[in-house]
Amino acid sequence: MDVDQAQLEALAAAVAEGTFEAAARQLHVTPSAISQRIKALETSVGRVLLIRTKPISPTQAGELLLRLARQITTMTADVARQIGDEAPGHTTPIVIPLAVNADSLATWVLPALATVGRPLTFDLHSADQDRTADLLRQGAVMGAITAARDPVPGCTVERLGVMRYRPTASADFATRWFPEGVTPLALAAAPVVTFDRTDRLQDTYLRRRSRRRLGPPCHYVPGSGAFFEAVRLGLGWGMLPDLQAAQRTDATELVDLDPGRPVVVQLFWQQWQLQSRSLEATAAAIRAGAASALRG
Numbered sequence: 001m002d003v004d005q006a007q008l009e010a011l012a013a014a015v016a017e018g019t020f021e022a023a024a025r026q027l028h029v030t031p032s033a034i035s036q037r038i039k040a041l042e043t044s045v046g047r048v049l050l051i052r053t054k055p056i057s058p059t060q061a062g063e064l065l066l067r068l069a070r071q072i073t074t075m076t077a078d079v080a081r082q083i084g085d086e087a088p089g090h091t092t093p094i095v096i097p098l099a100v101n102a103d104s105l106a107t108w109v110l111p112a113l114a115t116v117g118r119p120l121t122f123d124l125h126s127a128d129q130d131r132t133a134d135l136l137r138q139g140a141v142m143g144a145i146t147a148a149r150d151p152v153p154g155c156t157v158e159r160l161g162v163m164r165y166r167p168t169a170s171a172d173f174a175t176r177w178f179p180e181g182v183t184p185l186a187l188a189a190a191p192v193v194t195f196d197r198t199d200r201l202q203d204t205y206l207r208r209r210s211r212r213r214l215g216p217p218c219h220y221v222p223g224s225g226a227f228f229e230a231v232r233l234g235l236g237w238g239m240l241p242d243l244q245a246a247q248r249t250d251a252t253e254l255v256d257l258d259p260g261r262p263v264v265v266q267l268f269w270q271q272w273q274l275q276s277r278s279l280e281a282t283a284a285a286i287r288a289g290a291a292s293a294l295r296g
Contacts, residue, residue, distance in 0.1 A: 003044055005076075008069035010037035011049060011058075015066055015140065016097075016123070018055030041065070058138060066139035067154070067272070070097070074142065074276050094278045097123040099132035099144035102195065103163060104267070106224035107243045109145070112289025118281045128198045129265060136270055142279055143271035145286070155270045160287070161294025164262040165201055168245070168254050169237035177237075182258045184210040191217040191236035195227055201239040205263050239263060243293060267294065 013023035014034060024031040042049050049062035058066050077094040100109050105126055113122055125135055133148040135141045136155060151157040167182070177190035187210055192202050197220065206214045221230045224244065231238045232253055242262075245251040269286055271279060 003041055003065070005072060007037045007041040007044075008065065008072060010034045011041060011062065011065060012069040012073065014038060014050060014056050015058055015062070020056075063137065063139045070139060070142060071272065071274055074274065074278060078277050094118075095121050095123055096143070096278060096282050097125065097141040098282070099125045099127055099135040099141040099146070101129035101132060101145055101147075101267075102126045102222075102224050103241045103244060104129075104145050107241070107247060108289050108293035109286070112285045112293075113282070115288065116281050116285045118278055120278055120282065122282075128195070128200075129267065130200065131198055133270060136272075142274070143269065143282060143286070146268055146270055147265060148270070149266065149268055152270055155272055157268050157270045158287075160267045160269050160290035163265045163267060163294060164242045165205075165239040165265065166242065166245075166262045167205055167237055167257040168231055168240040169257055170232060170234040170253060171255050173234040173237060174255050174257060178257060182209060184212070184214070188214045188216055191219060193219045193221055193227060193230045193236040193238035195224075196220055196222050201263055201265075205239060205258075205261075208263075209258065209261070 009027060010023065010033075013026050014020055017023045017026055020031040020034045023034045027034070038050060045061065045065065047061035048059055049065060051057045051059060074094065074096075105124065109124075123141075125132075125141055127135060129145065129147040132141075132144040132146040133152055136144040136146070137152045145160065149157065149159075169177075173190075178186050180186070187206055192206075194202050206216075217236075219230060219235050221227045221235075227238060228240065228244060228248065230236065231240060232250060237257060240251075240254070245254070267290070269283065269290070271283055
């Protein structure tokens with residue numbers, strides 16, 4: 001297999017930006033140049049690498065080469081930065097793409113990344129903790145905070161801690177919909193707030209509490225801050241993380257519907273097996289942030 005860096009850069013840009021036109025703007029070339037480089041790469045490896053949809057997505061073979069592209073880019077930038085340490089004025093931007101679950105992103109991850117001493121830029125992808133590992137597997141990111149304890153091939157994994165979620169609602173909502181406490185009948189009727197269609201936390205609690213599948217009315221509210229507001233304003237009940245409630249002064253308006261029955265989510269850090277000072281600095285910051293924010 002004979003590939004060159006320009007072809008790999010075109011592949012990575014196309015996947016990251018979603019279209020050939022956006023990739024061309026990022027690399028300061030024409031869309032035709034992006035198309036030609038990717039076609040040449042596909043000819044070289046004898047595989048289709050991209051699904052030409054909007055946004056563009058990699059095939060299985062494309063995922064492997066996307067990972068290679070990001071590894072080469074990161075290692076090259078790391079070396080250039082080290083050389084630049086000795087030759088002022090020579091700097092190479094280093095981008096670290098990460099997949100993070102929305103609640104961690106809204107609470108402890110940004111303060112952790114702010115402690116990274118090296119001049120890095122982060123490309124953060126928000127996804128459910130059950131899906132962040134998919135982005136790592138696809139080669140779209142180099143590290144992920146995930147609920148997956150089994151390492152993605154080519155990655156290392158370590159436990160970060162747990163986030164506890166509690167069924168929470170406004171006091172008025174609880175009085176209206178749960179006058180006799182949390183019962184299967186009330187849970188089947190009371191509106192629930194769900195982050196998006198991949199969010200399974202509310203379903204996990206409902207199955208655990210009712211022992212059967214329930215289908216209550218559902219509001220979909222993506223965004224951790226908006227989710228909290230939806231619960232606080234009484235649109236429905238939802239599973240709120242203890243960490244977010246502790247950071248919000250208006251959380252005193254909310255009540256735990258079912259004390260002593262939290263849903264516990266284990267979080268893990270997975271990253272590529274790559275000798276990179278920049279990736280390791282990022283991982284160290286994530287570890288330190290998790291140690292202070294998450295429970296063991």
